[in-house]
Amino acid sequence: MRWFAPSWQALLAVVLCIGAGLLGVMSLPEATALAQPAASIAYPWAASKSLIFDAILISAAFSMMRVPPAVAALALFAGAHLAAWLLLSGIAGFEGTALAPFYLLMAAAWLLAWRCVTILSGLKPTHRLAKTLVGLLIPVIFGAWLLIIWEGVVRGAGIPFILLPPPSAIGARIATSVPILAADVRQTIFKAVIAGYAIGCGAGFLTAILADRVSFLRRGLLPIGNMVSALPIIGVAPIMVMWFGFDWQSKAAVVSIMTFFPMLVNTVTGLAESGHMERDLMRTYASSYWQTLFKLRLPAAAPFIFNALKINATLALIGAIVAEFFGTPVVGMGFRISTEVGRMNIDMVWAEIAVAALIGSVFYGIIALIERVVTFWHPSLR
Amino acid sequence: MTVAEAKAQATKPVVEAKNLGLTFRTNDGPVQALTDVNLTIDKGEFVSFIGPSGCGKTTFLRVIADLEKPTEGMIAVNGMTSEQARESRAYGYVFQAAALFPWRTIASNVALPLEIMGIASAEQKTRIARVMELVNLTGFENKYPWQLSGGMQQRASIARALAFDADLLLMDEPFGALDEIVRDHLNKQLLELWARTNKTICFVTHSIPEAVYLSTRIVVMSPRPGRVTDVIESTLPRERPLDIRESAEFIAIAHRVREGLHAGHSYED
Numbered sequence: 001m002r003w004f005a006p007s008w009q010a011l012l013a014v015v016l017c018i019g020a021g022l023l024g025v026m027s028l029p030e031a032t033a034l035a036q037p038a039a040s041i042a043y044p045w046a047a048s049k050s051l052i053f054d055a056i057l058i059s060a061a062f063s064m065m066r067v068p069p070a071v072a073a074l075a076l077f078a079g080a081h082l083a084a085w086l087l088l089s090g091i092a093g094f095e096g097t098a099l100a101p102f103y104l105l106m107a108a109a110w111l112l113a114w115r116c117v118t119i120l121s122g123l124k125p126t127h128r129l130a131k132t133l134v135g136l137l138i139p140v141i142f143g144a145w146l147l148i149i150w151e152g153v154v155r156g157a158g159i160p161f162i163l164l165p166p167p168s169a170i171g172a173r174i175a176t177s178v179p180i181l182a183a184d185v186r187q188t189i190f191k192a193v194i195a196g197y198a199i200g201c202g203a204g205f206l207t208a209i210l211a212d213r214v215s216f217l218r219r220g221l222l223p224i225g226n227m228v229s230a231l232p233i234i235g236v237a238p239i240m241v242m243w244f245g246f247d248w249q250s251k252a253a254v255v256s257i258m259t260f261f262p263m264l265v266n267t268v269t270g271l272a273e274s275g276h277m278e279r280d281l282m283r284t285y286a287s288s289y290w291q292t293l294f295k296l297r298l299p300a301a302a303p304f305i306f307n308a309l310k311i312n313a314t315l316a317l318i319g320a321i322v323a324e325f326f327g328t329p330v331v332g333m334g335f336r337i338s339t340e341v342g343r344m345n346i347d348m349v350w351a352e353i354a355v356a357a358l359i360g361s362v363f364y365g366i367i368a369l370i371e372r373v374v375t376f377w378h379p380s381l382r
Numbered sequence: 383m384t385v386a387e388a389k390a391q392a393t394k395p396v397v398e399a400k401n402l403g404l405t406f407r408t409n410d411g412p413v414q415a416l417t418d419v420n421l422t423i424d425k426g427e428f429v430s431f432i433g434p435s436g437c438g439k440t441t442f443l444r445v446i447a448d449l450e451k452p453t454e455g456m457i458a459v460n461g462m463t464s465e466q467a468r469e470s471r472a473y474g475y476v477f478q479a480a481a482l483f484p485w486r487t488i489a490s491n492v493a494l495p496l497e498i499m500g501i502a503s504a505e506q507k508t509r510i511a512r513v514m515e516l517v518n519l520t521g522f523e524n525k526y527p528w529q530l531s532g533g534m535q536q537r538a539s540i541a542r543a544l545a546f547d548a549d550l551l552l553m554d555e556p557f558g559a560l561d562e563i564v565r566d567h568l569n570k571q572l573l574e575l576w577a578r579t580n581k582t583i584c585f586v587t588h589s590i591p592e593a594v595y596l597s598t599r600i601v602v603m604s605p606r607p608g609r610v611t612d613v614i615e616s617t618l619p620r621e622r623p624l625d626i627r628e629s630a631e632f633i634a635i636a637h638r639v640r641e642g643l644h645a646g647h648s649y650e651d
Contacts, residue, residue, distance in 0.1 A: 275481070277477050281475065283448075283449060283468070284447055284449070284475040285495045285498045286470075287498045295483075295498070302485075375485075376485075377484040377485040378484075382526075382528060
């Protein structure tokens with residue numbers, strides 16, 4: 001059997017396909033139409049049913065032949081996504097009527113995508129561009145299937161919009177409310193988060209150096225810092241609103257407080273990180289405190305400082321959004337989430353969550369990128 | 383400085399210790415690391431300190447370097463207190479490990495003391511080139527420490543100690559972590575370097591052949607409390623090929639060192 005290279009995903013996909021074929025009827029309207037052949041009743045997948053089966057079966061079979069892995073991956077990619085697209089576009093308008101074969105076919109298509117990602121992960125491209133492309137494609141396919149399954153289950157089972165809107169509805173909502181989302185991002189991210197993050201991280205860093213220099217601060221402040229960094233500081237948000245008013249300043253204050261202590265604690269730990277031998281070395285050069293700080297201790301502390309910056313990137317976003325729940329002008333991501341929930345516009349809530357997730361990832365990614373450049377020498381990166 | 387003063391400066395011993403003692407205060411009570419050390423090291427000498435662990439040889443080196451303060455007696459370096467000597471950058475110190483900063487290239491690691499001492503960058507460049515050649519590392523300037531072998535890292539750390547041209551070199555078991563072949567090679571290079579630069583070198587080791595091969599004088603120390611038990615003048619010529627280690631004279635000196643170590647040792651009681 002030199003031409004046959006079986007994989008369990010593809011085999012299982014074929015089995016699921018056969019199961020779906022044996023069960024036959026894919027939706028309630030189809031059952032009605034079969035029961036009343038005279039009446040002309042519209043039902044999902046009236047025209048595309050065989051194409052879905054073909055896409056899955058052919059690409060599954062093709063992927064198990066002895067073909068180059070890239071070709072097999074391409075076939076699987078095409079088959080899985082064609083089937084998924086047909087399944088999802090077919091159910092539109094017939095939400096909640098899907099029967100077991102629909103889910104079996106979804107699962108089969110998903111298995112093919114799984115097989116596709118498995119093959120791609122095993123590829124060892126020599127070309128740099130191809131390597132980056134494959135590296136990107138794998139998480140993209142993975143993420144896309146999370147959305148496809150979400151969409152399929154929500155539409156197939158007819159889950160109420162209030163509980164969980166399908167991703168397509170969220171996407172449509174994002175597309176139609178770009179100005180509102182942009183205004184919210186401007187208010188929450190570009191004002192509250194950036195300002196609060198800069199102030200909190202900067203103050204934490206400077207306090208750490210001060211505590212390093214002044215021993216009573218180190219002995220007095222640090223135990224408290226460790227304790228406070230474990231507290232749910234978000235609770236001070238209403239107080240900050242009373243102190244600094246409804247606008248972004250109070251949110252920036254919450255973010256500052258939230259990011260201050262992780263930065264303080266991490267920087268102090270990092271400053272203690274340089275070895276005795278290295279410090280003795282600086283002493284033999286009669287190096288001043290500041291020379292030792294800038295040439296030895298801060299570079300050695302950089303991995304810890306970046307850790308704090310990354311933790312704080314997430315904390316800042318949470319802090320700013322949640323703080324807006326407690327009072328804000330009529331703009332801002334947290335304000336939008338809390339009001340749109342009240343108005344049952346759940347898709348808008350999800351749209352804000354999606355935007356926040358995107359911005360959070362970009363924020364984190366930028367810091368991680370800078371970290372790679374600055375601490376290239378650290379054993380975990382080199 | 384008058385001529386007479388200059389002369390006095392020139393004849394002044396590089397290191398002078400009188401009745402030197404150091405007691406560490408620990409939780410288990412005081413520990414005498416050094417007691418009653420009397421030693422004078424003149425310019426251009428190569429002095430090795432040898433003894434079992436805990437004999438205070440590293441501690442003595444650290445006292446010279448002002449990394450530890452003696453609790454008794456007196457230490458003078460270049461006629462100054464050890465603190466003044468440290469502040470005037472009188473010595474280069476080579477540690478047991480290379481202690482290179484991983485975020486700096488080899489060249490900029492060597493430049494570190496020069497930066498701290500505020501030397502102009504053009505001057506830095508010529509000095510780096512010179513010491514890199516001295517330790518045979520030319521061509522590795524832009525490598526990072528972790529890209530080099532242990533022997534090369536230690537050579538880079540020697541280059542760093544040489545870069546600011548102190549007349550005294552303090553070396554604390556610099557080759558202790560290296561294998562025999564690399565160590566032989568570096569010993570030979572160190573001797574050549576010493577001959578070329580006419581520096582004073584204090585060298586801590588626990589290897590008898592290394593001490594005998596390198597030194598003009600060998601200080602044998604013993605533990606509990608750390609003290610000097612014997613000072614052996616080497617009769618070997620300054621020019622020393624590696625095979626001098628098979629000569630009868632070498633073996634005789636090595637034997638005397640071993641005797642000294644044995645006499646100072648008290649495993650029996």
